[in-house]
Amino acid sequence: MTTPEDLRGQVRDFLATHDPAATDRLEFLRARFDAGLAWVHYPAGLGGQGLSRDLQPTVDAEFAAAGAPNNRPERNGIGLGMAAPTILAFGSPEQQRRWLRPLWTGEEIWCQLFSEPGAGSDLAGLATRAVRSGEGKVTGEGEVGGWVVTGQKVWTSSAHLAKRALLLARSDPDVPKHQGLTYFAADMTAPGVEVRPLRQITGEAEFNEVFLTDVAIPDADRIGEVGDGWKVATTTLMNERVSIGGGAAPREGGMIASAAAAWRASPGMRTPGLHDRLLRLWADAEVARLAGARLRQQLAAGQPGPEGSAAKIVFARLNQEISEFEVELAGTEGLRYDDWTMRRPETVTFYGRDAGYRYLRARGNSIEGGTSEILRNIIAERVLGLPPEIRVDKGVPWKDLPR
Amino acid sequence: MSQATETTTTAAAMPDLLYGEAETELRAAVRSLLEDRCGWPEVLARTETGQTYDTGLWRVLAADLGCAGLLIPESSGGAGASYREAAVVAEETGRAVAPVPFLGSAVVATAALLAAGDEELLAAMAAGTTTVALGVPFPAPPGARPEPTVRLTAAGDSGYRLSGTVAAVADALPAGVLLVPADGVPYGLYAVAAEEAGLFVEPTVSLDMTRQLADLTLTDAPGRRIASGAAADQAVAAGLAAGAAMLAAEQLGLAERCLEMTVAYLKERRQFGRQIGSFQALKHRAADLWVGVTQARAASRYAAACLAAADPDTPVAIALAKAACSDIAVRAAQECLQLHGGIGFTWEHPTHLYLKRAKSSSIGFGTADRHRACLAGLVDLPGAAR
Numbered sequence: 001m002t003t004p005e006d007l008r009g010q011v012r013d014f015l016a017t018h019d020p021a022a023t024d025r026l027e028f029l030r031a032r033f034d035a036g037l038a039w040v041h042y043p044a045g046l047g048g049q050g051l052s053r054d055l056q057p058t059v060d061a062e063f064a065a066a067g068a069p070n071n072r073p074e075r076n077g078i079g080l081g082m083a084a085p086t087i088l089a090f091g092s093p094e095q096q097r098r099w100l101r102p103l104w105t106g107e108e109i110w111c112q113l114f115s116e117p118g119a120g121s122d123l124a125g126l127a128t129r130a131v132r133s134g135e136g137k138v139t140g141e142g143e144v145g146g147w148v149v150t151g152q153k154v155w156t157s158s159a160h161l162a163k164r165a166l167l168l169a170r171s172d173p174d175v176p177k178h179q180g181l182t183y184f185a186a187d188m189t190a191p192g193v194e195v196r197p198l199r200q201i202t203g204e205a206e207f208n209e210v211f212l213t214d215v216a217i218p219d220a221d222r223i224g225e226v227g228d229g230w231k232v233a234t235t236t237l238m239n240e241r242v243s244i245g246g247g248a249a250p251r252e253g254g255m256i257a258s259a260a261a262a263w264r265a266s267p268g269m270r271t272p273g274l275h276d277r278l279l280r281l282w283a284d285a286e287v288a289r290l291a292g293a294r295l296r297q298q299l300a301a302g303q304p305g306p307e308g309s310a311a312k313i314v315f316a317r318l319n320q321e322i323s324e325f326e327v328e329l330a331g332t333e334g335l336r337y338d339d340w341t342m343r344r345p346e347t348v349t350f351y352g353r354d355a356g357y358r359y360l361r362a363r364g365n366s367i368e369g370g371t372s373e374i375l376r377n378i379i380a381e382r383v384l385g386l387p388p389e390i391r392v393d394k395g396v397p398w399k400d401l402p403r
Numbered sequence: 404m405s406q407a408t409e410t411t412t413t414a415a416a417m418p419d420l421l422y423g424e425a426e427t428e429l430r431a432a433v434r435s436l437l438e439d440r441c442g443w444p445e446v447l448a449r450t451e452t453g454q455t456y457d458t459g460l461w462r463v464l465a466a467d468l469g470c471a472g473l474l475i476p477e478s479s480g481g482a483g484a485s486y487r488e489a490a491v492v493a494e495e496t497g498r499a500v501a502p503v504p505f506l507g508s509a510v511v512a513t514a515a516l517l518a519a520g521d522e523e524l525l526a527a528m529a530a531g532t533t534t535v536a537l538g539v540p541f542p543a544p545p546g547a548r549p550e551p552t553v554r555l556t557a558a559g560d561s562g563y564r565l566s567g568t569v570a571a572v573a574d575a576l577p578a579g580v581l582l583v584p585a586d587g588v589p590y591g592l593y594a595v596a597a598e599e600a601g602l603f604v605e606p607t608v609s610l611d612m613t614r615q616l617a618d619l620t621l622t623d624a625p626g627r628r629i630a631s632g633a634a635a636d637q638a639v640a641a642g643l644a645a646g647a648a649m650l651a652a653e654q655l656g657l658a659e660r661c662l663e664m665t666v667a668y669l670k671e672r673r674q675f676g677r678q679i680g681s682f683q684a685l686k687h688r689a690a691d692l693w694v695g696v697t698q699a700r701a702a703s704r705y706a707a708a709c710l711a712a713a714d715p716d717t718p719v720a721i722a723l724a725k726a727a728c729s730d731i732a733v734r735a736a737q738e739c740l741q742l743h744g745g746i747g748f749t750w751e752h753p754t755h756l757y758l759k760r761a762k763s764s765s766i767g768f769g770t771a772d773r774h775r776a777c778l779a780g781l782v783d784l785p786g787a788a789r
Contacts, residue, residue, distance in 0.1 A: 264784070278784055290702055290705045377690075379690035380680075390677060390681060
């Protein structure tokens with residue numbers, strides 16, 4: 001049994017031979033990965049030691065205390081939170097060796113090419129086509145046995161920074177929609193990939209539209225079997241929900257932090273009604289934090305299940321209600337907005353900037369990563385076992401569905 | 404689009420919020436007994452008799468399964484277990500709306516006596532031979548001394564005598580001994596035997612007849628002093644705090660049972676040629692209940708863990724748990740009724756037992772609102788200036 005103390009010892013030994021002040025940042029991170037101290041719950045040889053997930057904070061704290069550079073996880077949330085667990089679950093050993101190290105060090109940022117203008121909640125209905133090279137009227141120059149992909153993706157955060165993308169595409173339009181999907185790790189620097197910013201209600205563009213025109217993808221970059229894309233994507237989506245709603249935070253962290261601070265700082269703005277709302281929100285936020293901690297204890301070993309959907313629903317509701325509260329509490333200040341300038345931020349913040357920004361940004365929380373309505377369907381059907389909605393697309397080949 | 408997962412901002416160490424192996428075994432034993440002896444038709448039938456508490460079932464639960472002495476140290480003949488285990492039993496008694504005085508005797512009175520250090524009564528309780536209730540109104544919240552309504556009328560060589568009334572006491576009816584807080588010099592906590600002529604325990608027609616409340620009238624009733632002054636205050640406070648936390652666990656079990664009944668009915672009932680659970684309007688309501696139960700479970704487990712460890716965060720934990728579990732229990736029972744439609748409104752369907760227990764318990768040991776109001780002081784969120 002490796003204890004937290006053992007891990008602290010490992011970190012100290014590592015630091016003794018890798019002085020963070022004297023080592024190049026990337027060299028340091030690569031060495032940390034190779035020493036199995038990147039993410040200890042990953043297997044040996046892939047940056048970890050096959051330990052429990054809850055030992056990781058010990059390692060991170062020890063490195064942080066030594067002033068060591070970190071991998072700037074906030075810049076690669078999709079890579080760390082979604083791509084890595086998917087690659088670990090479904091990637092070949094060769095793919096794991098090739099992708100996980102530069103992913104963890106932040107050398108390669110990942111994005112997610114899932115949603116399309118015509119496929120949001122009904123993700124499995126997506127239309128981006130993946131065709132084997134040499135089949136049909138393909139104009140690309142893909143290798144024999146490779147793939148050529150054409151279509152349009154949307155809501156892609158970090159696409160303008162990303163080296164790689166998790167791509168879900170239709171490889172067989174002649175079978176029912178879930179069966180005809182294949183999953184790839186696309187190279188975002190390949191010819192035919194065009195990224196355009198998509199401006200959102202906050203004024204900036206975190207997200208992008210991505211146009212794929214005859215993009216060649218080698219078969220070696222396919223994750224999972226041909227036609228198994230939905231199964232692989234489900235793993236990515238489960239992890240997305242946990243990563244959006246399940247992060248560890250201290251008491252009064254997250255959205256409630258600024259609301260509670262504003263309340264304490266503004267005695268003149270307090271009313272009994274706002275007080276009641278604040279106490280409810282504070283209590284609900286703290287209970288949600290405890291539920292998140294409990295979920296992580298359940299997940300200490302193993303993959304997230306549909307339970308993560310509950311955390312995501314609560315997270316979205318609370319972020320929205322707390323930020324609504326905060327704009328009202330702010331009064332005159334709530335009528336101002338810091339900046340509508342179109343920008344392309346490198347990192348996404350839900351809790352930064354001013355109350356108006358937080359209010360607007362939170363509206364997206366119940367849409368991104370699965371709408372709250374779709375998550376309720378998932379809970380009802382996958383957790384509670386309720387019968388599915390009567391469907392008109394069941395068993396129908398994708399190409400015959402009305403669009 | 405996402406928050407990174409690898410950032411580490413964990414504050415104080417989080418206690419284990421899961422159920423351990425021993426807790427799971429205890430749950431199985433209690434559930435098996437209650438399924439066998441405490442089906443809802445029996446519970447319902449008993450509410451219309453003169454004997455609303457099932458004392459036979461309580462004897463088995465208390466003595467044979469050892470639930471009466473869970474919190475009592477082994478040195479006093481108890482099991483030396485903690486609030487984590489007691490919470491599991493409470494979840495099960497809530498699930499079955501069991502008419503047994505587990506909460507009043509094995510939790511509230513036991514916590515008060517443990518704080519007061521009364522060996523004699525504790526040993527008798529651990530053996531399952533004596534059942535005890537704390538003589539305070541069921542709505543009394545933790546964190547404040549209940550308004551004293553009983554006073555000391557005599558104190559001397561011949562012992563102590565008490566007079567006054569206490570309204571709406573939970574689990575007093577099956578109790579052999581009542582612990583009564585009384586005003587006097589000093590304030591004290593007194594044990595009064597139920598058979599004393601000066602004590603009248605009158606059953607009330609209660610909203611929840613599965614936990615029938617009683618009004619106490621004391622007329623120069625003789626009592627034995629258990630604690631006085633600050634020690635008496637601490638004993639009462641310990642009883643109320645434990646009561647609120649374990650009642651929250653009971654409500655969690657009740658909410659979970661209501662959700663199960665609702666989901667089962669949504670799968671079974673057909674209208675418009677389909678299972679009604681296939682309608683999104685209904686399945687979303689079931690999903691919302693499930694989300695509420697997952698949240699409440701974390702709060703309840705945290706409160707039990709804090710109490711078990713005498714954690715300084717216990718008052719916050721109890722306020723969170725009682726508020727969350729009261730709300731979800733009432734909501735689950737109300738949704739259970741609505742989603743059952745007409746049958747859910749009938750006397751011959753178990754839902755009303757759960758609804759009445761849930762609503763009554765939401766007032767017991769402080770309403771959700773009162774517990775949230777406590778948070779204002781505990782976490783520095785003061786209200787509007789008057």
